[in-house]
Amino acid sequence: MPYLYNTAEDQTAMLAAIGVASLDELFAMIPAELRLKRELDIPPALTEIELTDHMTQLAAKNAHAGSKVCFLGGGSYDHFVPAVVDEIAGRGEFYTSYTPYQAEVSQGNLQVVFEYQTLIARLTGLDVSNASLYDGGSAAAEAVLMAVSSTGRYGKVVVPASLHPEYRQTIATYLLNLGVELVTVGTPSGVVNPKDLAAAVDDTTACILIQQPNFFGCIEDADALAKIAHDAGALVVAAFDPISLGLLKRPGDWGADIAIAEGHTLGTPMQYGGPYLGIMACREKLVRRMPGRIAGQTVDRRGKRCFVLTMQTREQHIRREKATSNVCTNQGLFALRATIYLALLGPEGLRETANLCLQKSRYAAERLCENKRFEPAFDAPTLKEFVIRDRQGRVDELLADALDAGFLAGVPLGQWYPELDDCFLVAVTEKRTKQEIDALVHALAKSQHPAATEPVYAK
Amino acid sequence: MPYLYNTAEDQTAMLAAIGVASLDELFAMIPAELRLKRELDIPPALTEIELTDHMTQLAAKNAHAGSKVCFLGGGSYDHFVPAVVDEIAGRGEFYTSYTPYQAEVSQGNLQVVFEYQTLIARLTGLDVSNASLYDGGSAAAEAVLMAVSSTGRYGKVVVPASLHPEYRQTIATYLLNLGVELVTVGTPSGVVNPKDLAAAVDDTTACILIQQPNFFGCIEDADALAKIAHDAGALVVAAFDPISLGLLKRPGDWGADIAIAEGHTLGTPMQYGGPYLGIMACREKLVRRMPGRIAGQTVDRRGKRCFVLTMQTREQHIRREKATSNVCTNQGLFALRATIYLALLGPEGLRETANLCLQKSRYAAERLCENKRFEPAFDAPTLKEFVIRDRQGRVDELLADALDAGFLAGVPLGQWYPELDDCFLVAVTEKRTKQEIDALVHALAKSQHPAATEPVYAK
Amino acid sequence: MRNSRDTKLLFELSDKGCRAHRLPKCDVPERSVAELLPNSALADWPPALPELSEPQVVRHFANLSQLNMSVDTHFYPLGSCTMKYNPKRNERIARMPGFAELHPHQPEETLQGMLQLLYELQQYLQEISGLDTCSLQPAAGAHGELTALLVAAAYFRDLGEKRTKVLVPDSAHGTNPASATMAGFDSVTVKTLPSGSVDMDDLRAKLDDQIAVFMITNPNTVGIFEPNMSEIADAVHARGGLVYLDGANMNAILGIARPGDFGADMQHYNPHKTFSGPHGGGGPGAGPICVINKLAPYLPTPVVVRERSEVRGQRSEKDTDTSAPTSDLRPPTPSFRYRLDYDRPKSIGRVRAFFGNTGVLVRAYSYIRTHGPDGLRRVSENAVLNANYLLSRVKHFLPVPQGDRCMHEFVASAAKLKAEKGVSAMDLAKRLLDYGFHAPTVYFPLTVKEAIMVEPTETESKQTLDAFAETLFRVIEEDAGLLHDAPHTTPISRPDEVQAARQPVLVWPE
Amino acid sequence: MRNSRDTKLLFELSDKGCRAHRLPKCDVPERSVAELLPNSALADWPPALPELSEPQVVRHFANLSQLNMSVDTHFYPLGSCTMKYNPKRNERIARMPGFAELHPHQPEETLQGMLQLLYELQQYLQEISGLDTCSLQPAAGAHGELTALLVAAAYFRDLGEKRTKVLVPDSAHGTNPASATMAGFDSVTVKTLPSGSVDMDDLRAKLDDQIAVFMITNPNTVGIFEPNMSEIADAVHARGGLVYLDGANMNAILGIARPGDFGADMQHYNPHKTFSGPHGGGGPGAGPICVINKLAPYLPTPVVVRERSEVRGQRSEKDTDTSAPTSDLRPPTPSFRYRLDYDRPKSIGRVRAFFGNTGVLVRAYSYIRTHGPDGLRRVSENAVLNANYLLSRVKHFLPVPQGDRCMHEFVASAAKLKAEKGVSAMDLAKRLLDYGFHAPTVYFPLTVKEAIMVEPTETESKQTLDAFAETLFRVIEEDAGLLHDAPHTTPISRPDEVQAARQPVLVWPE
Numbered sequence A, B: 001m002p003y004l005y006n007t008a009e010d011q012t013a014m015l016a017a018i019g020v021a022s023l024d025e026l027f028a029m030i031p032a033e034l035r036l037k038r039e040l041d042i043p044p045a046l047t048e049i050e051l052t053d054h055m056t057q058l059a060a061k062n063a064h065a066g067s068k069v070c071f072l073g074g075g076s077y078d079h080f081v082p083a084v085v086d087e088i089a090g091r092g093e094f095y096t097s098y099t100p101y102q103a104e105v106s107q108g109n110l111q112v113v114f115e116y117q118t119l120i121a122r123l124t125g126l127d128v129s130n131a132s133l134y135d136g137g138s139a140a141a142e143a144v145l146m147a148v149s150s151t152g153r154y155g156k157v158v159v160p161a162s163l164h165p166e167y168r169q170t171i172a173t174y175l176l177n178l179g180v181e182l183v184t185v186g187t188p189s190g191v192v193n194p195k196d197l198a199a200a201v202d203d204t205t206a207c208i209l210i211q212q213p214n215f216f217g218c219i220e221d222a223d224a225l226a227k228i229a230h231d232a233g234a235l236v237v238a239a240f241d242p243i244s245l246g247l248l249k250r251p252g253d254w255g256a257d258i259a260i261a262e263g264h265t266l267g268t269p270m271q272y273g274g275p276y277l278g279i280m281a282c283r284e285k286l287v288r289r290m291p292g293r294i295a296g297q298t299v300d301r302r303g304k305r306c307f308v309l310t311m312q313t314r315e316q317h318i319r320r321e322k323a324t325s326n327v328c329t330n331q332g333l334f335a336l337r338a339t340i341y342l343a344l345l346g347p348e349g350l351r352e353t354a355n356l357c358l359q360k361s362r363y364a365a366e367r368l369c370e371n372k373r374f375e376p377a378f379d380a381p382t383l384k385e386f387v388i389r390d391r392q393g394r395v396d397e398l399l400a401d402a403l404d405a406g407f408l409a410g411v412p413l414g415q416w417y418p419e420l421d422d423c424f425l426v427a428v429t430e431k432r433t434k435q436e437i438d439a440l441v442h443a444l445a446k447s448q449h450p451a452a453t454e455p456v457y458a459k
Numbered sequence C, D: 001m002r003n004s005r006d007t008k009l010l011f012e013l014s015d016k017g018c019r020a021h022r023l024p025k026c027d028v029p030e031r032s033v034a035e036l037l038p039n040s041a042l043a044d045w046p047p048a049l050p051e052l053s054e055p056q057v058v059r060h061f062a063n064l065s066q067l068n069m070s071v072d073t074h075f076y077p078l079g080s081c082t083m084k085y086n087p088k089r090n091e092r093i094a095r096m097p098g099f100a101e102l103h104p105h106q107p108e109e110t111l112q113g114m115l116q117l118l119y120e121l122q123q124y125l126q127e128i129s130g131l132d133t134c135s136l137q138p139a140a141g142a143h144g145e146l147t148a149l150l151v152a153a154a155y156f157r158d159l160g161e162k163r164t165k166v167l168v169p170d171s172a173h174g175t176n177p178a179s180a181t182m183a184g185f186d187s188v189t190v191k192t193l194p195s196g197s198v199d200m201d202d203l204r205a206k207l208d209d210q211i212a213v214f215m216i217t218n219p220n221t222v223g224i225f226e227p228n229m230s231e232i233a234d235a236v237h238a239r240g241g242l243v244y245l246d247g248a249n250m251n252a253i254l255g256i257a258r259p260g261d262f263g264a265d266m267q268h269y270n271p272h273k274t275f276s277g278p279h280g281g282g283g284p285g286a287g288p289i290c291v292i293n294k295l296a297p298y299l300p301t302p303v304v305v306r307e308r309s310e311v312r313g314q315r316s317e318k319d320t321d322t323s324a325p326t327s328d329l330r331p332p333t334p335s336f337r338y339r340l341d342y343d344r345p346k347s348i349g350r351v352r353a354f355f356g357n358t359g360v361l362v363r364a365y366s367y368i369r370t371h372g373p374d375g376l377r378r379v380s381e382n383a384v385l386n387a388n389y390l391l392s393r394v395k396h397f398l399p400v401p402q403g404d405r406c407m408h409e410f411v412a413s414a415a416k417l418k419a420e421k422g423v424s425a426m427d428l429a430k431r432l433l434d435y436g437f438h439a440p441t442v443y444f445p446l447t448v449k450e451a452i453m454v455e456p457t458e459t460e461s462k463q464t465l466d467a468f469a470e471t472l473f474r475v476i477e478e479d480a481g482l483l484h485d486a487p488h489t490t491p492i493s494r495p496d497e498v499q500a501a502r503q504p505v506l507v508w509p510e
């Protein structure tokens, strides 16, 4: 075993020092009848050469954003990761250290967390950020729990259908045993109709959760929706896309009390959905209800500025069953990556990235809809992704053909929205070129099947 | 420009401090008529996204050892590079530092060089090693110059045809203007015939250079050849393959006074032939003639053990035209990689690696020659690579077919040895599996062309 | 060689007009943003991010990194955290585009390699735990706890049983009671004895028909194997309750004993501990859970299933049984197809978006494949050997209440030292830093006074353990004053935590 | 946080029986080595390499690395070395398997991407130098010098001229005279004035028909542009000699002035300086050379040529002219094919095995493509701006003999300080280390007493330059004793170099 240090000689010496005759004797405190009498039934050991070979073969069985042109979105995006992010986050002093419990030998990590919190606060227009949560979905659920406990309203939580369906499912699961009702407001037009929301919100409502831009890529009338909630004394939780804040109003500026996001888009690769970065920020007054770790600035005994984990009385290791959350290990490495990423882009870089997504995605949408077969599913303006309706209703066929042509062309929506089973979601990041977009348009146009001459399927 | 720091404001302030009106004025000391009046005619700047894209496309136009099964040898080999080597050598403190001139802030590099020198001395069975040279070829030439100057024999240098032809060419180029004759002893049998060597060596001979195993992969009778040289008062230079020393007698033990090698096989990828690692070791008495940097152990002012560059009076920056060589920048990063690699393998790991090369290459040779079309070109035993004769003399056709079948099957020898234009060199490293070897045998058997039915071409 | 200039805050280093990352020109017809997006949604100014050059960014973070201790640079015997070596080969593998650049919504046909890996990992984890079915979805150990408790709740709801209580030993990690609360249960504390084992009388007193789950950490947090494990499990089961195993300490029993065999009905793993996933300075982790068959229907969706199917796409006889006999683990033949099964009507749903912390799972898979059956057993043997060896050296000068033996870790107490010399566990921890050792975990578990929890892991050498023991001895002999002010050689010393909490400064002002 | 245990020598850390890297079982029928190889060729025992575990290896080298200053961590104003930032994007690119895993003997059809890159790089280097043809083969600057001098020798031999002398200014880098000797020439030293410019009288005195080559560094090693450049070139050419330009200082004149335009017939580049190739703690480098047309036939083989050819393989009209008009640099169309041209009868042959230090050249190509024409010019503008700014600040307290202006670097002198206060250039250099700055180059060039050669490069900020200048000022004011013993905060201080040279210990004893 390449990772075991002790040699046979060492082992003998150590056993002697302990005063046992054998390794086996070390396990004497495990009752014999509870011991495993056989070897584990798992495959035999592989050397590094064999393992690398085996994993290379497994990897080769996957298509990926490097081998196909990726237009997939829906909460995960093929944004560019600058080389600096990989190089710095690949330094052992960062990725092989633990949560910074010993401040004296963790100032690197602690300062990064403090810088991260500041960046997130500035991004969101809110007062404070925590050190990270698991991902966007669980962050949404934590935000809802936070709203419930801080408002003391155990009645209901209102979310629109335009919220990421997996976020909605996660919230539902978290609320399962807490007796809080999860109300979903329909969004047939692709965005929340303020009237529908107003009808759903009342004085038992702990919060609403608005995603901006929403799951369909559409821009919600966030200010109006926030006002409805606030008028009812409910809190407003925003789910945002960090990249979009290069152009869009900050959640704190349109009324969000708590803002959460999936932060992988800030320098972390897609890696099949995780590990990602759960971002959470909130207003000052809510900070003592906030889950997760928080770093703060202080001075050491020599009066030197330094950073520590603080406000730990919220946390499980102190408050146990009364903690604001059970979260312990979070996503520190990706908070680091986000910090590096934002430091590299700066305000202009973030603006340009958002603008390229906007320009290219809108170009793609128009070009696609030059084809009579396709139409935009919704009228609302979009930023980075958009929903296309296939008037022939043959989405699976279409996407399969596109795949064969070398494109991960879109995410079919039927799996979450039966009424949208003739629709798919297309995302265009700053990495995509005009050439790639035009090629996609061409490939989708080529997808023709005998039955395709049928009368246009009626809605 | 992402790497420029100074902002417009900074620039203005700095120009003012200097007392010039413009950047242009800074170049006043360059006579106007010598200035370039136009822009350079090179392509416009690319952003990181565009550059990465462009380079990915260029890389995609190359086949490589990851996309084809590589059986190529002849001085560069597809050995496995453990991940630890990449990770450590990828640390900025190592790869972005300069030659360790300031010992106080370079102990990391200096200790690595000292460890490297010790490892090379132990590998070669010689007393001392330098800190590295450019590559195996130029190291061979430097060794020859070293032999000439230390023997004071400006008559001739004797090398066999079984020496790597590009090493021989390099030596010839280095000797061009020094009036030293380069004599090449033929090796029709694939190894040096002691009689032929004896006939070529006399008391004007500065040294012989023996490659073990030689360019054809064959084992030379090194002891006998070394004796011939020593009896004539000539020095013996050995060119060795570090991996082979897991099994073979160390150069110092068969009589080499100077040993050189291409060291990329110790943890550095093939990267199309460079940058590589020129290894050089020699006997104590020759050390003051050795080119290149050398680190030595000493103590600091507090008596603490430490390491410094030493014996610099050999070097160009002190001795200038009287230096032992002009080498300045060497291959430090690959000396580091070799040090890590050898530390990971240890004696057993090196032995097993060499043995796997031996076993697999011999298996491959036998399986190939089960096909009547092929025969071993030479009888001498081989370790990692071997020469196969295509009795149909259609080597190019054969290798082209193998390439289409997914194999980099061998190196045709005709380019250097017209008499061997029906032969090719096949190397098998520890990375190759039985499955891959069998597949190669199968692929070569399938290479059939109409003319292939011709009478077997006579030698 | 410290460089304090470049470790100023990003915001202090910011220089207006600097720019590291530049973007390509827009290659499609560009229109004004105002034309494309409603004004009401637009920001008036871009967010106030710092402005830096690329060299400055690199130098800033490279220098910051050197202010951390880490497993790659220092012995890190942080109890309960299993700070073992993180294999570099796994990092290289996880970076392969075929793993790192997969989009979570890709069609299954394009994910067969990844799904195969995940399917096989489910099998391995089931086999190692002795439990029947696995969910890879949870993002960390605590998340696994919550998920398993939600599964238990769904199970009892299905049975029509109203059970409100989750029993948690006082020596348990804080995430246990916190998870119980989040899952909607009342967390009831059960006493443990000084040895760390469960106080059976207290347990019996608190066991009733309201019990849903008993959460036990075994080996427990003082590093011993619960002596009454079977009794406890029987008692809980007799009341119709479920036994949950906190698997944070699995590093002690891989291939030695299986939770499923000693009474657990569910467990989580911490692959970032047991299976060497790097801790990343505070994550990522993963928290896969395994459960017995009767709980399987309630697991989160999706799970990975394997089908025998020759022709791609073609309808094929399904085998939802994800707990295929593990003898079935021979390298799968091309005649298998891997699918994500969403069709699980009784499932609790999701506990996060997307499949799971796949990047961590890829490393765990690589780790398990690297070791094989024999290797995993030897991991635990050596983890336990190292811990007992260190215990045998330390106990002579620092009392270890639990006694002379431990599993993968032990908990010493500085209570006596505190009383006699005024030197606390914290003082010892801080002083160790001066000698180039990371500190053990202190003040956990709460049941041991002045607790010093030491977990060396199997990847450390006898030489290192000896050096650590000698240093600890030396430190104890040192003058108390020296220790109170320790550390003396680190970038900072004894930050004022009270001020940090009283007047919190959580962001740098604009 | 230093960890001195794990930075013991590998040989001290070695523990018999340890093993990090394991190899697969032999999967072919295995035979005894004795059966396969002659006994006389076999070793009796394996080489005495240290035996270590993987975690130990990582911790050893990770800690060693932290004992280095580097560009990634510190300001590194080492004169004549152009320690600029090494872009991370280039490292990532060079690691792509399509570049890193190419075998040097692959057939050309499998190398079209690499050959295209190398061909285009030849073109760029020609354009930047204003010379006609390029060889990418040399492995470093000094190697380029040697190669160019061998080319010159072959040229004169071909002309039937016997020229024996190479003139080298006394301020030149040591590699210049050393290369002259290796190429078989007599190196003759030409004096320079305090300003660093060539002493024209001495030059004229030494110019005769024996001159083969005049080697000039311009901008020279004191960082000024040779005022008599044209005169010098004309004088040398008038005698039938060739002018060689040492291109180590190209960072000052990219897109500003071209050696070919100011009289050079040949030059080398140091891509590891000018084009940001990382120095690797002492290499790798590369030393591509460019020459005028009449010298082209003598360049080493092979060079990369481009052919117009539609059908692969098919015989095609060749264009050996590697100096195609650079306007030809538009992204090449698929109708080009790239070949290695070995058919160069007058070539000097080879100066190394294989094509060249390709890995370094890939980075140089990336660097040039990243900057483009405007960017390269701005690199030099800012390199010169930074140097002059620092000069303007330093000259007030440290004399700069060359005067008030410089190009990319300047040379100050501590001679006065030495005389008045007994503080040497070395003392200043050592003390700077305590403040987290790498030292400038000292005692080079030899023509300036107590030389302190400062090259900030363009990738440093005004803030850093200000901090450096202020520190230097502060250091000069400090007590001499403090400086004599400096540095005080580094891992070691003032190693005994005399002992190192007198009783050399060059290897660790077995």
Ligand SMILES: Cc1ncc(COP(=O)(O)O)c(C=O)c1O
Residues within 6 Å of the ligand: A327, A328, A329, C080, C081, C140, C141, C142, C143, C173, C175, C176, C217, C221, C246, C248, C249, C270, C285, C286, C287
């Ligand atoms: C005993 C124990 N249980 C549970 C946890 C929580 O695991 P995680 O941090 O992965 O959420 C930990 C981690 O510290 C632990 O030590």
Ligand SMILES: Cc1ncc(COP(=O)(O)O)c(C=O)c1O
Residues within 6 Å of the ligand: B327, B328, B329, D080, D081, D140, D141, D142, D143, D173, D175, D217, D221, D246, D248, D249, D270, D285, D286, D287
């Ligand atoms: C002026 C000058 N010439 C030549 C060289 C030699 O270049 P290299 O070190 O790449 O061989 C150097 C490098 O230090 C130099 O500074």
